[in-house]
Amino acid sequence: MKYVVCHKDLPYKQLVRGIVSFLPFVSQMYSKIKTNSTYSCSNPRFCYSLWLRILVTLYNHNLHNKFSRLAEIGNASSIGVGLAALLTGVKNYSALEVVKYQLTQKSLNMLEELVELFVNREDIPDDSEFPRINIKLNSYKFPRDILTEKKLAFYLSDIRLDQIRKALMNLENNDLINYIVPWESEINKMNSTIDFVFSRAVMEHIAEYYDTYDKLKLCLRPGGFMLHDIEYHNHGIGSFWNSHWGYSSMLWKLIKGKRTFITNRSTHSMHLDSLNNLGFQILSEQRIINKSGINRKCLAKKFISISEFDINTYGGWILASK
Numbered sequence: 208m209k210y211v212v213c214h215k216d217l218p219y220k221q222l223v224r225g226i227v228s229f230l231p232f233v234s235q236m237y238s239k240i241k242t243n244s245t246y247s248c249s250n251p252r253f254c255y256s257l258w259l260r261i262l263v264t265l266y267n268h269n270l271h272n273k274f275s276r277l278a279e280i281g282n283a284s285s286i287g288v289g290l291a292a293l294l295t296g297v298k299n300y301s302a303l304e305v306v307k308y309q310l311t312q313k314s315l316n317m318l319e320e321l322v323e324l325f326v327n328r329e330d331i332p333d334d335s336e337f338p339r340i341n342i343k344l345n346s347y348k349f350p351r352d353i354l355t356e357k358k359l360a361f362y363l364s365d366i367r368l369d370q371i372r373k374a375l376m377n378l379e380n381n382d383l384i385n386y387i388v389p390w391e392s393e394i395n396k397m398n399s400t401i402d403f404v405f406s407r408a409v410m411e412h413i414a415e416y417y418d419t420y421d422k423l424k425l426c427l428r429p430g431g432f433m434l435h436d437i438e439y440h441n442h443g444i445g446s447f448w449n450s451h452w453g454y455s456s457m458l459w460k461l462i463k464g465k466r467t468f469i470t471n472r473s474t475h476s477m478h479l480d481s482l483n484n485l486g487f488q489i490l491s492e493q494r495i496i497n498k499s500g501i502n503r504k505c506l507a508k509k510f511i512s513i514s515e516f517d518i519n520t521y522g523g524w525i526l527a528s529k
Contacts, residue, residue: 216453216501218462221444225464248407249313251320253340254287256332257407259350260342261434262295263331265403266353268490268526270432274402275299278426280390280419281409284308287317288407289384293371294325295354296362299383301401303390310386314375318368325354325363340407341436341495341522397426404433410478411438412468417481424485424529432490432528437478440497440521442470448521449500452510459507474510474517478525487527497521 248254265271277292278301289300331347334340354362361367374381387393404423413419423433441451444462451472454462463469475494482489498519506513 216446216450216505218445218450221462222458225462225466228464228466248282248285248287249317251287251317251324252332253337254285254291254317255321255324255329256337257340257342257436258288258291258295259331260340260344261405262353263344263350264342264434264491264524264526266350270403270490271353274431276400276402277301278303278397278401278404280404280406280423281305281412284310284313285317286310286314286384286386287321288405290314290318290371291321293383294321294362296358299385301385301387301397304386304388305390307388310378311375315372318371318375322363322368325359339438339522341438341493341524343493343495391422394422394425399425399428401426402428402431404431405435407436408438410435411470411473414471416471416473416478417485420481420485420487424487427529429529432526433487434524434526435478436522436524437473437475438470438522439474439517440470444470447500448497449518452513452518453501453505453507455507456509472510474513475520475523475525476514476517482525482527487529489525489527491526493524494520495522 248257262271265274275296275298277289277297277299279286279289280303282289282302282304286300286302289297289302293300328349328351330349331344333347334343371383374383378384378386387397390397404427410416410419427433440448444451445453451459451470452474459472475492479489479492494516496519500519500521503511503515503518506518
């Protein structure tokens with residue numbers, strides 16, 4: 208197996224970007240790029256695949272019929288997954304964000320494309336189309352045992368679709384969709400009101416993810432649950448996918464600079480430990496293993512004690528209950 212020569216694996220371009228980000232005008236530019244970026248959740252088929260993978264996973268844990276109020280943290284510039292959820296019976300969807308986006312027109316377009324996918328009972332797009340979704344299934348056939356013809360007739364009825372369209376036209380005041388920005392300032396209003404929270408490729412970007420889990424715990428009702436799909440790779444920083452665990456704290460500080468949404472360098476076990484310490488019950492988890500990265504000899508002092516599992520965990524998901 209080929210491993211990186213540790214001392215040569217310096218991400219010079221990222222280091223320069225991090226250093227120059229300390230300049231005020233550059234920091235503002237990075238913020239603008241983030242706001243205007245296009246995300247995978249802007250693809251209707253991705254949203255359809257992600258939501259149905261989540262729904263099937265919950266079904267496998269007998270949780271698919273135990274929630275009606277759903278929240279997504281870090282939906283970015285799309286609420287497509289939330290719309291897919293509304294089309295499968297969810298009664299209320301809350302999008303929890305820190306940055307406000309213009310969503311109405313793109314969401315209306317997204318809705319129509321999602322409706323077509325459900326009307327056609329399209330099979331779930333699998334890893335040949337979306338390999339980066341960490342939630343893997345044994346079968347990607349349309350889940351007719353969960354979404355029966357009777358249920359879909361109601362969920363896709365003209366009355367229901369009209370309700371969703373009207374909600375999208377008035378995001379500030381409706382009974383179906385809550386667009387909450389910034390969500391942390393509204394935490395008291397959401398106390399114990401949410402049944403299920405999910406995120407996709409978000410928790411690896413939040414520096415204080417422990418505090419975020421703690422706040423989400425306040426939002427959940429007793430017995431409520433969360434599913435987080437988390438990426439642990441370095442998002443293009445370094446020659447190997449896990450090079451970021453080989454950089455010293457000082458070097459990483461320079462690489463990160465003032466960039467807010469860079470990876471937090473967390474591992475799968477760090478998230479498990481955070482949830483356990485907060486009193487969550489881990490219901491299930493899955494790791495995506497990749498052994499093509501750096502080995503233990505290349506790890507920085509901060510990460511030298513992480514497990515072999517974590518060194519090789521490229522991504523994964525965690526399902527936990529309050």
